[in-house]
Amino acid sequence: MNILVIGSGGREHALVWKLSMSPRVSRLYCAPGNPGIASLARCIPLKANDTSGLIEFAKRESIDLLVVGPEQPLAEGIVDRCQEKGLTVFGPTSAAAQLEWSKAFAKDFMDRHKIPTAAYRTFSADQIADARAYVEACPLPVVLKADGLAAGKGVAVCTERGEALSALHQMAEEKVFGAAGSVIVVEEFMRGQEASVFAVCDGQRYVTLAPAQDHKRVFDGDRGKNTGGMGAYAPTPVVTPAALREIERTIIVPTLQGMAAERRPYAGCLYVGLMMTETGPKVVEYNCRFGDPETQVVLPLYRGDLAELLLASACGDLSGAESPAVNGNAVCVILASGGYPDAYAAGFPIDGLDRAAGVPGAMLFHAGTKEEQGRVATAGGRVLGVTSLVDGGLDEAVSLAYRVAEMITFEGMHFRRDIGAKGLATSAERQ
Secondary structure, three states, rough: EEEEEEEHHHHHHHHHHHHOOOOOOOOEEEOOOOOHHHHOOEEEEOOOOOOOHHHHHHHHHOOOEEOOOHHHHHHHHHHHHHHOOOOEEEOEEEOOOOHOOOOHHHHHHHHOOOOOEOEEEEEEHHHHHHHHHHHOOOOOOOOEEEOOOOOOEEEEEEEEEOHHHHHHHHHHOOOHHHHHHHHEEEOOOOOOOEEEEEEEEEEOOOEOOOOOOOOOOEOOOOOEEEEOEEEEOOOOOOHHHHHHHHHHHHHHHHHHHHHHOOOOOEEEEEEEEEEOOOOEEEEEEEEEOOOOOEEEEEEEHHOOOOHHHHHHHOOOHHHHHHHHOOEEEEEEEEEEEOOOOOOOOOOOOOHHHHHHOOOOEEEEEEEEEEEEOOOOEEEOOEEEEEEEOOOOOHHHHHHHHHHHHHHOEOOOOEEEOOOHHHHHHHHHOOO
16 A cells, blocks of 8 residues: 655654554555654655655555545645545535534534533624624633634633733734634633544544643743644543543544534544533534644554544545553653744754664654755754653653654653643542
């Protein structure tokens, strides 16, 4: 099987890494890839949104399966175009991906299909006065979300009235997220621990992977701005086997049934971002692809053949697939550029990669790197994902991930030092 993975970040590196282990894979490509991916696959100088170029390449190289990593090409309809050309592609159509590219659509969809989520109001660009009045009166904390895609940063959790009004002004009037903020969703604040569940779907059936917990805020203790994710661990004890069954019954199954009923069947990876509240799991958001950095812990724990699973999903037949048992623990710590998630400088050489990569049980997933004068240098806000995989407990996985992270250096590097701490506390409480 010849496979082309589309994308260039840590998620795509993890996908390529796992796919490279399949005995069914003959040739593995990635477009455009990165220096880490280049050791496992042939990197093709095509951008992820160059749909015509990607289709032409796939036809020329007899690609059996395209795997789309990022959300933007999915929103723009790359799956639709590939299917029109007779190509087999893993990912949802643009209509199905609207669960991610429009938060207003997702909230209305959940309301229509009685899927548990936070109470909300939606305001368009010409309703800013109404939105301001609503924000001035609603209980605090309150959550404001830009409707469209904003690279994981279009969310403001506000504990003060002035903060909420400022976030509304920035999104709706200053257009800090561009067209993504033309519609604003204002939600009630949900209390509990967050979790992420990936369901690989074929339009009707699904296979769930290990539940994970992401860390969105930039600083320890969930302080600071939202980021694309500063680390993750899996499996999270927050999602017990009983809770996972409830998530499937009340969220995943109704989502697939609802999408099918609305004639936009969902095939691909359905990412369900959850809040585990006192009254049960509720949806924070949907994503239409593998999440990052959760992919960097979920895939190492997956014991099956990922190529077979994704192909079955793309072909619409997961009838023989099962969710394998999860053994061990995995932790990913993101090493970020100084200043991230705000402005940051790039082009700094990265030291310690070879030594860190040689540690048993450790994996380095490149997220924002480039080759420069024969060396690997920084090229993004989130630079590397340091992942540990152990057969033992979460505490061992945490210790290993941080031991390896300390081996790597580049100018301005920073990372959270509490990845997995909630999981350890939850486990301790239950003992």
